Amino acid sequence: MPRPSRAHHRRGELVAAARQAVLDRGVLGLRLRDVADKADMSPGSVLYYFPTLDDLLYEVQRDAVERFCVDREEAARHETDPRRKLVRTIKAGLPSGKDDELCVLLYELGAYARRTPAYAAEHIRLYERQAGLYTAILETGAATGVFALTRDAATIARGLVALEDGLGLHITQAVPTFTPSAAEAMLIAYAADATRCELDV
Structure with missing residues (x-):
């Protein structure tokens, strides 16, 4: 046998x-x-x-994207209050520090997205999945009267993802003025303004 x-x-x-x-x-x-x-x-x-080495690194990227997204989605899955759900989602999307394994991998391998279609597709999938998560939370909050959105939900969601990506990169690059707690406060402040809702929950 x-x-x-x-x-x-x-x-x-x-x-x-x-x-x-x-x-x-x-x-x-x-x-x-x-x-x-x-x-x-x-x-x-x-x-x-x-x-090729690129083929191997693509598998590393694909695995990191999936783990990051699943961990993030699980962070607020059972929360029913849109305010708490939004805050938990924000916290789950930021690196814990400069040695956060998943975020470091995603930022490092994101460099390949500029020149390799397969890597670009994973990078886009990561962005769209995160934007979709935020959009669903914002739309639910607006529909239940908790949020009074200043823009459409998709626009606010994409802004949140773009902000956390920039802040996360600074955190993993150990820029002293961008600690996880400072980045979290900035994102929550932006989200509070965009939803016209206090988010100190």
Whole structure:
């Protein structure tokens, strides 16, 4: 009886090794050898499972996008008050600090979106999924009379995502004036103005 293939397991190990290599070295100048060393494999063995380094890093990006989105959606899933749901969603979207693994991965690998369609598609999926999450919260709040939106929900949602992306990048780059708590306060203030609703809940 033939033994079951270990290909799926080995691919998972390589994705984990590539993820750690990006966290340790950054994506610029990352070499196939760096990932191979992390996985205790030869570069040729890595290429057996992933034809190029870009193919492997795409899997790292895809996994990071999915984990980030699921974690964020879960953060406020069972909250019924639109105000608390909005605040919890804001808090869940910001890096915890400069060493926040998921956010560092997303910002590092986002650089590939400028030149590689597959990476760009994941980057767009991440943005749209987050904007959709905010839009649903804002529309529910407006429909129940809790929020009095200053713009349409989609416009406010896209502004929130753009702001948190910029603030998150500053946090992961360790800009001293942008701490997680300061960024959170700025986003909540913007959301409060955009919804005409006090959000100190």
